[in-house]
Amino acid sequence: MLEQFLFIGLPYIAFAIMVVVSIYRYRVQRFTYTALGSQFLEGNQLRWGSLAWHAGILVILIGHLIPVIAPGLWKALASVPAFLITVELMGIIAAFLSLTGLVVLFCRRVASARVSAVTSTADLLLLLLLIAQVLVGISVASGARWGAAWSASTTTPYLWSLATLHPQTEYITGLPPTVRLHLVLAWCIFLIVPFTRLVHVFSVPVAYLWRPPQKVVWTTRLPQPMGAHTMQLAQDTRRYFLRGALGTAGAAFLLSVGALDRLGRFFRGPAMDQAHQAELLQKKLQRLELAAAERALEIERIEKQYIFVAQLSELSDKDGKYFTDYHMRPALAFKDASGLPLLISAKCTHLGCTVASTMVGGRILCPCHVSWFDVKTGKPAPGAPAKVPLPHIGWVLMDAQGNLVASQGATGERAGEIDMAQAGNLGVYIAKQFEETA
Amino acid sequence: MNVRAHVSMVFHLDKCIGCHTCSVACKNIWTDRPGAEYMWWNNVETKPGTGYPTRWEDQLNYKGGWELNDKRELKLRSQNKSNYFQKLFYNPNQPGLDEYYEPWTYRYSDLIDAPEGHDQPTARPISQITGEDIDIQAGPNWDDDLGGSPVYAENDPNLDVLTEDERRVLLEVEQITMMYLPRICNHCANPSCVASCPSGALYKRGEDGIVLVNQDTCRGWRACVAACPYKKVYYNWKTGKSEKCILCYPRIETGQPPACFHSCVGRIRYMGVLLYDADRVEEAMKAPEESLVESQRSVLLDPFDPAVIAGAEANGISPKFVEAAQKSPVWNYVMKWKLALPLHPEFRTLPMLYYVPPLLPVSGRAGDGIYEQNASEFFSSLDNARLPIRYLASLFSAGNEKAVHDVMKRQMAVRYYKRAQDVDDVSTEKVRAVLREAGITEQEAEEIYRMTTLAQLNDRYVMPPIQREENIAGSGCSPEMCKGSCGLGAITAPARGL
Numbered sequence: 024m025l026e027q028f029l030f031i032g033l034p035y036i037a038f039a040i041m042v043v044v045s046i047y048r049y050r051v052q053r054f055t056y057t058a059l060g061s062q063f064l065e066g067n068q069l070r071w072g073s074l075a076w077h078a079g080i081l082v083i084l085i086g087h088l089i090p091v092i093a094p095g096l097w098k099a100l101a102s103v104p105a106f107l108i109t110v111e112l113m114g115i116i117a118a119f120l121s122l123t124g125l126v127v128l129f130c131r132r133v134a135s136a137r138v139s140a141v142t143s144t145a146d147l148l149l150l151l152l153l154i155a156q157v158l159v160g161i162s163v164a165s166g167a168r169w170g171a172a173w174s175a176s177t178t179t180p181y182l183w184s185l186a187t188l189h190p191q192t193e194y195i196t197g198l199p200p201t202v203r204l205h206l207v208l209a210w211c212i213f214l215i216v217p218f219t220r221l222v223h224v225f226s227v228p229v230a231y232l233w234r235p236p237q238k239v240v241w242t243t244r245l246p247q248p249m250g251a252h253t254m255q256l257a258q259d260t261r262r263y264f265l266r267g268a269l270g271t272a273g274a275a276f277l278l279s280v281g282a283l284d285r286l287g288r289f290f291r292g293p294a295m296d297q298a299h300q301a302e303l304l305q306k307k308l309q310r311l312e313l314a315a316a317e318r319a320l321e322i323e324r325i326e327k328q329y330i331f332v333a334q335l336s337e338l339s340d341k342d343g344k345y346f347t348d349y350h351m352r353p354a355l356a357f358k359d360a361s362g363l364p365l366l367i368s369a370k371c372t373h374l375g376c377t378v379a380s381t382m383v384g385g386r387i388l389c390p391c392h393v394s395w396f397d398v399k400t401g402k403p404a405p406g407a408p409a410k411v412p413l414p415h416i417g418w419v420l421m422d423a424q425g426n427l428v429a430s431q432g433a434t435g436e437r438a439g440e441i442d443m444a445q446a447g448n449l450g451v452y453i454a455k456q457f458e459e460t461a
Numbered sequence: 462m463n464v465r466a467h468v469s470m471v472f473h474l475d476k477c478i479g480c481h482t483c484s485v486a487c488k489n490i491w492t493d494r495p496g497a498e499y500m501w502w503n504n505v506e507t508k509p510g511t512g513y514p515t516r517w518e519d520q521l522n523y524k525g526g527w528e529l530n531d532k533r534e535l536k537l538r539s540q541n542k543s544n545y546f547q548k549l550f551y552n553p554n555q556p557g558l559d560e561y562y563e564p565w566t567y568r569y570s571d572l573i574d575a576p577e578g579h580d581q582p583t584a585r586p587i588s589q590i591t592g593e594d595i596d597i598q599a600g601p602n603w604d605d606d607l608g609g610s611p612v613y614a615e616n617d618p619n620l621d622v623l624t625e626d627e628r629r630v631l632l633e634v635e636q637i638t639m640m641y642l643p644r645i646c647n648h649c650a651n652p653s654c655v656a657s658c659p660s661g662a663l664y665k666r667g668e669d670g671i672v673l674v675n676q677d678t679c680r681g682w683r684a685c686v687a688a689c690p691y692k693k694v695y696y697n698w699k700t701g702k703s704e705k706c707i708l709c710y711p712r713i714e715t716g717q718p719p720a721c722f723h724s725c726v727g728r729i730r731y732m733g734v735l736l737y738d739a740d741r742v743e744e745a746m747k748a749p750e751e752s753l754v755e756s757q758r759s760v761l762l763d764p765f766d767p768a769v770i771a772g773a774e775a776n777g778i779s780p781k782f783v784e785a786a787q788k789s790p791v792w793n794y795v796m797k798w799k800l801a802l803p804l805h806p807e808f809r810t811l812p813m814l815y816y817v818p819p820l821l822p823v824s825g826r827a828g829d830g831i832y833e834q835n836a837s838e839f840f841s842s843l844d845n846a847r848l849p850i851r852y853l854a855s856l857f858s859a860g861n862e863k864a865v866h867d868v869m870k871r872q873m874a875v876r877y878y879k880r881a882q883d884v885d886d887v888s889t890e891k892v893r894a895v896l897r898e899a900g901i902t903e904q905e906a907e908e909i910y911r912m913t914t915l916a917q918l919n920d921r922y923v924m925p926p927i928q929r930e931e932n933i934a935g936s937g938c939s940p941e942m943c944k945g946s947c948g949l950g951a952i953t954a955p956a957r958g959l
Contacts, residue, residue, distance in 0.1 A: 137558070223681075231545060234661060241668060242667070
């Protein structure tokens with residue numbers, strides 16, 4: 024994987040970046056295309072450093088390029104021992120020359136206050152990278168000798184495979200690590216070329232050789248394809264349009280991110296913490312329990328003939344006791360003046376609210392729309408929203424042993440006798456028989 | 462005949478008071494930037510002196526300008542096509558920072574941050590390049606008004622033409638004399654900087670002859686710095702580009718004279734159009750040294766000559782331009798009155814800035830500062846002048862003493878003529894005799910007097926009609942749309958951002 028990256032991915036990335044960024048820099052920031060020479064600030068050391076470095080590296084570059092460009096010719100030449108020895112010797116001399124130059128240039132960049140004032144991190148990085156590359160190159164030349172010969176069947180076909188877009192790393196898999204490092208460092212140098220002063224290699228002034236000495240520019244006669252000012256205007260317009268479009272697109276992007284986030288959250292549902300979840304489940308459970316209790320009441324009403332309401336002694340003539348009648352409707356149990364139970368429906372005949380349990384002046388109140396009902400008759404007060412009286416409910420009194428003592432139907436027909444002295448022990452029930460008859 | 466127009470200049474050295482207002486105006490507009498602090502596109506030197514950069518006139522060292530080889534070909538001294546490439550890496554003729562001076566400022570925070578004490582805090586000088594403390598060894602105009610003499614004055618390369626005795630006399634403290642030499646780029650008609658640029662970044666504008674560096678094309682090879690014999694191309698150590706005087710072309714294009722001209726307190730500067738024959742430039746610059754002044758004059762064309770006017774029209778020079786050339790004060794000084802001479806014509810670059818050599822130090826020699834009034838001995842006093850004619854000839858006529866002598870005669874004749882009018886202690890006959898010997902008429906003397914002393918702004922600066930507005934009018938662009946643009950032709954306004 025690393026192999027693929029270093030010898031296929033990296034060279035392509037480096038080359039692409041070098042070409043694209045260099046062209047971009049040339050088009051957009053042409054002013055920055057310069058060698059950034061520092062002879063003006065420091066000349067004595069530069070003389071030796073710069074001349075040695077450039078002389079050495081030019082020889083070496085040519086020596087590296089020819090075998091790649093003309094591999095056949097080179098192979099034929101390299102088979103002649105005398106040529107091989109000459110070339111290798113020249114190479115190693117040039118390498119030491121350029122190394123000396125680089126070291127001088129590096130020391131000067133660090134030591135001279137004036138030069139270090141115009142030295143950027145990129146300059147130092149570049150110098151260190153070049154020094155490393157030359158050192159590795161020298162170790163290749165000494166460790167894996169006669170590179171001029173063996174490169175013809177290893178690195179050259181590899182480079183050609185890269186150039187023809189059929190990258191094959193097999194050619195260089197068996198090579199010593201120094202050679203492979205030399206290649207990787209070369210890709211790294213390609214990579215940083217457009218970001219450093221090295222761009223000056225793209226503007227080697229060759230045209231000087233044939234240009235006439237004087238140069239006159241008639242600025243009013245320069246070709247003006249669109250008319251200079253129209254062009255300027257078009258440029259401005261393009262710039263403003265680009266700016267506007269970018270701004271709009273940015274805003275739209277941000278807005279849509281917000282909207283999508285809401286949508287997603289809606290479908291995802293709220294994120295709850297444990298306490299919240301537990302609380303929610305608790306509520307659900309409570310609701311289920313309530314429903315179960317209601318069902319239990321319903322079953323009770325279906326199965327049983329009599330349903331216990333309260334002990335007669337618990338009832339009061341002021342505060343009614345709520346209970347559920349056979350139709351699962353709320354009802355109230357009072358004690359009337361004679362000490363007997365008085366059961367009345369608590370479901371308001373207007374819209375079905377539950378009537379309040381406190382008796383005020385013999386009347387009870389439906390709080391929803393203020394309907395007062397007379398407890399004795401069940402009739403609503405005149406003018407109240409409810410027009411129909413609350414029905415009374417029949418009751419049965421039973422003693423502790425379950426013997427029926429007395430009863431009263433919904434309409435008031437009494438049966439049985441009550442000994443008021445023992446009335447406190449009696450339980451009040453409602454009976455199915457009254458419902459069925461009613 | 463290939464007629465071209467050239468915005469040209471005359472500096473009248475008799476009027477220069479050495480106030481450096483021109484230098485300051487230029488610095489404030491153009492070179493007040495990092496990397497350009499040391500540059501003085503306009504500087505004023507005291508002569509005799511070593512100048513800026515030190516001994517810039519010594520071409521044995523700097524190898525600027527052109528030379529004639531054995532085959533009578535004009536060749537650059539600094540490089541040729543076989544060695545220019547090697548000089549990209551190191552140019553042995555390029556002046557370094559120490560030949561100019563290391564720019565500095567002061568650490569003003571010392572004044573505020575100094576702890577309480579008994580002594581006054583001082584702001585230490587610090588280098589504008591390294592930011593570190595600096596021991597100032599030299600600065601701009603370090604030898605101003607002969608300060609530092611005799612170290613500086615003695616080393617003036619122009620003194621080489623004098624004998625030992627002459628030099629000793631010249632530099633005697635009681636006798637010592639000086640003159641000012643304001644210098645800007647000469648915008649030469651045969652520029653060696655343009656010819657040396659490997660990248661082709663330097664060029665001469667066809668319309669007005671201004672020599673410019675295209676900053677986008679310049680790659681910082683510095684060949685121009687070495688090739689310019691006047692050392693008027695500077696290397697910006699920060700941007701890695703060469704820069705030079707642009708003759709304030711944005712001002713010229715709006716009908717204003719350059720800043721150094723406009724601000725000149727002594728009103729020594731004149732600007733106007735000259736017409737010249739571009740085809741004859743090279744041949745004229747091959748003349749032997751003693752006839753270089755004459756051969757340079759022969760390149761200039763008479764703007765009143767119908768053949769020249771026709772040639773100008775054929776070359777696209779508008780009638781308005783020719784009209785400006787006819788009114789040009791430079792034409793009058795250089796050709797009509799023959800008062801102005803080029804600086805160091807032996808560099809063979811055909812400088813288009815001309816100097817009227819100073820008369821005052823010369824005349825001041827005669828009679829303890831009182832001008833000679835005896836007409837018969839009047840001109841003979843020039844030969845034992847305080848500032849030797851040979852010295853001025855070394856500066857302004859490539860050693861041709863007669864050329865300088867003629868100029869001096871005319872200048873003195875004008876003074877004599879005015880003296881007769883104002884003081885009335887010279888007879889008319891004597892005045893006529895003096896004028897006849899100088900070779901000028903009374904009318905010319907009057908004109909010279911008026912142009913030298915009374916000329917108003919519009920007389921001194923006859924600006925050519927190359928205003929941007931006129932240029933825009935042809936392109937059909939509304940002035941409002943084009944107000945951000947600058948330059949004559951295809952224009953890219955400075956743009957920032959996307």
